[in-house]
Amino acid sequence: MTTTSERRPPKLTAKGRATRERIVSAAADLIYEHGVHNTNDEKIRAIAGVSGSQMTRHFPTKESLVRAVLQWQAEQIVTDPRIPEGRLDSLAALRLWADTFVAAREALHGGCTFGSLAAELIKGQPSHRSAIADGFERWQELFLRGLTAMRERGELRAEADPAALTHLLAAAFQGGMLLDQAAGNTTPLRDALHGALDYVESFTPQP
Amino acid sequence: MTTTSERRPPKLTAKGRATRERIVSAAADLIYEHGVHNTNDEKIRAIAGVSGSQMTRHFPTKESLVRAVLQWQAEQIVTDPRIPEGRLDSLAALRLWADTFVAAREALHGGCTFGSLAAELIKGQPSHRSAIADGFERWQELFLRGLTAMRERGELRAEADPAALTHLLAAAFQGGMLLDQAAGNTTPLRDALHGALDYVESFTPQP
Known part of the structure; x- marks a missing residue:
């Protein structure tokens, strides 16, 4: 094309x-x-x-x-300096990531820089569909890579599914950002991310 | 106003x-x-x-x-016949709700009828902010009421927080719907809802 x-x-x-x-x-x-x-x-x-x-x-x-902006925003979220070296490969790093974004209150200001644009465009402009899919995929790679590394190191049990956990974290973030904008406070995002991370933590090996 | x-x-x-x-x-x-x-x-x-x-x-x-459509869609989601009598007050009912919406593939077609419209409007049109907030709140009331009833009946332990779990379920749904539209498959929504529900289930009393 x-x-x-x-x-x-x-x-x-x-x-x-x-x-x-x-x-x-x-x-x-x-x-x-x-x-x-x-x-x-x-x-x-x-x-x-x-x-x-x-x-x-x-x-x-x-x-x-608009396509260039989509690509630019996708690049920004995967190289966000608030995710040092793009590593989300420990529970501490994931919790820091969640707390950083809740505290930044972007959710109140305008939501996820990439996700809010994706949501505005996805229906009306099919021509942007692949740039949107690519952006979300690149972003979710950060979680997938981190969770996979954690499982390989034995920090998550073998039955943990990094791809499924990635979808939960990503959805909680995107949905929480939208609900925060609507509610005018950061409780939905905070609750959603903390719940999702507690669920990830439930896969740590029992002592 | x-x-x-x-x-x-x-x-x-x-x-x-x-x-x-x-x-x-x-x-x-x-x-x-x-x-x-x-x-x-x-x-x-x-x-x-x-x-x-x-x-x-x-x-x-x-x-x-557009305001009338927002109100109409909000009414549709809280009276959706796929949530019989608006009751989401057991794990079985919550799992049926999740599976119904994943199977309906609305996520692929156009996302949540209310949430996708909210996401399109929330930034550009501040005048719709309160209708969007009201709609999300009415919808989340379904989860809050169900989870509260479950805790009162002892089906969830006392430390379960119905409001926080509501935010996780609602965010997983809205975020999953968006990610599904982008990905072109229903895996993100399914994974997000199943993960969120497994987390809710972790609050059931131990035998």
Whole structure:
């Protein structure tokens, strides 16, 4: 499938790459704040400080820009410095991850940077489906890798299913983020993550 | 706060009520299928079989119609016939609920009828925030009531926290529905709900 973004010139100069990055970053911030449908070219250009023709050269359509934002947000969540070296391979690391995100109150502000965008787009724009699937998969890899390592080291019993536990943790996070935004407090996310982690902990070997 | 829908005439004739119901039902179906932003008046009118003036009389703005759809979907989820008498007050009932929704594959089609709409609207339209909060709260009441009854009957130990377990179940459901849509299969929802229910079950009294 040839997509609009794949038709852009493969080689950008350093300046071109910087301009493109500035546009995507501005678009990501605005979309996170207001949603895709309340974000338009003019607002993005004003924040990124680029002209209409620069904007069009990099992103001929809104769809191509939104796809770039999806990819950018996916990259941000898997390289989030709050998950040091992307390692979630101990109960302590998983609990720190949960507490960090509950405390950050992103849930109240605008939810998961990637998940909230995915939820807004998934139904209306089938063309974004694969970028959404890829992003969630890359993110869930962090849990899968960590839980698998824990089982291999004997920190989880053999009957623990890292893939199933990954789905529980990921769903608790995404659902909790949505419920928090609705409720206006971080109790749903906190309860959901703590419950999911207590369940993971139930697979530690009995002394 | 005076909202558009509150300004509509308080008394409708039976025919007026039927027309209004037809519009809301058609809008709900289209929005579930395509999302709010890809659903317009013309499509709704065609399906509901109403004129432009009928539409405007009942719903002067798209916002007022979307609010009515939110309320309608919230009503549907708390009166869903797949939750007989709204009772989720045993592990068997909770497991049947989970299996029913996994098997229904709504997760693949368009996610939770209420939650997917909430996720699409929550950021862009602060005016819908309270309808979204109310809907989630009414839905979670089903779990809270059931889990509280189970604890009162001694089917869950005293240290089980029905409110916290409710948040885990609700988040696992909403997050699982989103992850399923992205992945194109029902494994994430199934794993998340089964994990959450196994955790609930861990609070049953030891023999």
